[in-house]
Amino acid sequence: MTAAQTLRAALSGGKLFTAMAAHNPLSAKLAERAGFDGIWGSGFELAASYAVPDANILSMGTHLEMIRAIAATVSVPVIADIDTGFGNAVNVHYIVPQYEAAGAAAIVMEDKTFPKDTSLRAGGRQELVRIEEFQGKVAAAVAARRNKDFVVVARVEALIAGLGPDEALQRAEAYVQAGADAILIHSKQRAPDEILSFVRAWPGHAPLVLVPTAYPQLTEADIAALGKVGIVIYGNHAIRAAVGAMEKVFAQIRRDGGIRQVDAELPSVRHIMDLQGDDRMRDVEARFLK
Ligand code: SPV
Ligand code: MG
Numbered sequence: 393m394t395a396a397q398t399l400r401a402a403l404s405g406g407k408l409f410t411a412m413a414a415h416n417p418l419s420a421k422l423a424e425r426a427g428f429d430g431i432w433g434s435g436f437e438l439a440a441s442y443a444v445p446d447a448n449i450l451s452m453g454t455h456l457e458m459i460r461a462i463a464a465t466v467s468v469p470v471i472a473d474i475d476t477g478f479g480n481a482v483n484v485h486y487i488v489p490q491y492e493a494a495g496a497a498a499i500v501m502e503d504k505t506f507p508k509d510t511s512l513r514a515g516g517r518q519e520l521v522r523i524e525e526f527q528g529k530v531a532a533a534v535a536a537r538r539n540k541d542f543v544v545v546a547r548v549e550a551l552i553a554g555l556g557p558d559e560a561l562q563r564a565e566a567y568v569q570a571g572a573d574a575i576l577i578h579s580k581q582r583a584p585d586e587i588l589s590f591v592r593a594w595p596g597h598a599p600l601v602l603v604p605t606a607y608p609q610l611t612e613a614d615i616a617a618l619g620k621v622g623i624v625i626y627g628n629h630a631i632r633a634a635v636g637a638m639e640k641v642f643a644q645i646r647r648d649g650g651i652r653q654v655d656a657e658l659p660s661v662r663h664i665m666d667l668q669g670d671d672r673m674r675d676v677e678a679r680f681l682k
Contacts, residue, residue: 476505
């Protein structure tokens with residue numbers, strides 16, 4: 393089974409698929425080892441790892457290279473966050489085969505204008521393109537994929553933009569009509585009510601994708617019980633975990649004036665070498681270094 397087939401089977405299989413964010417192959421490998429079903433190739437995490445805002449400041453090529461490197465490292469499906477598609481339907485038509493060739497199993501494309509502003513920022517610039525324009529972008533993605541198993545997810549930002557549930561439902565339905573395999577519905581409200589009422593109102597013509605960053609009280613069991621959600625994405629927990637761990641250790645080294653104290657608390661160098669695939673290299677060495 394290809395990664396795209398695995399993801400597609402999960403979407404129709406009725407069991408919630410869990411995707412953890414990653415910003416490089418190492419974070420993706422850790423997520424796979426921890427037992428997540430797939431990787432979210434997050435634009436937010438990539439931007440954060442370059443210490444720039446998640447606002448199309450990095451190029452498509454930088455994101456594509458991240459996806460290629462992650463897909464070469466893990467065997468679980470990789471869901472590529474292509475933001476707004478890096479332009480209009482023409483851009484989308486060109487980039488989708490590139491993401492497929494890079495090893496992605498799916499793309500998620502959002503209905504905001506290019507360049508985007510990040511969704512969870514309070515007071516961010518959240519402008520949406522016309523429904524017809526985004527339908528064209530979804531249709532371009534569907535038409536451009538080389539393999540019919542490649543999953544095209546349309547992301548509705550109407551709730552993020554404050555346009556209300558009717559607009560969100562209308563857009564979601566329109567994007568399914570344009571060929572989207574699933575709908576990501578995003579919300580930044582600090583309680584799950586807005587999302588829950590969308591899910592209840594959704595007629596279910598395609599599975600939903602949720603990103604519960606803003607409403608973390610909603611568990612996987614809660615989401616699975618809703619019955620209409622195929623994928624849950626943990627959108628930024630790899631980079632937040634990394635930042636928290638680095639801040640703590642760096643501060644302690646400055647406090648202690650050395651590394652003696654932190655050394656025992658940190659993963660060993662051997663553990664890092666294992667993650668680097670050291671065993672494989674030793675094997676290659678033994679077989680081919682004559
Ligand atoms: C990302 O992780 O890049 C996302 C999710 O798109 S969010 O940051 O919540 O918009
Ligand atoms: Mg993103």
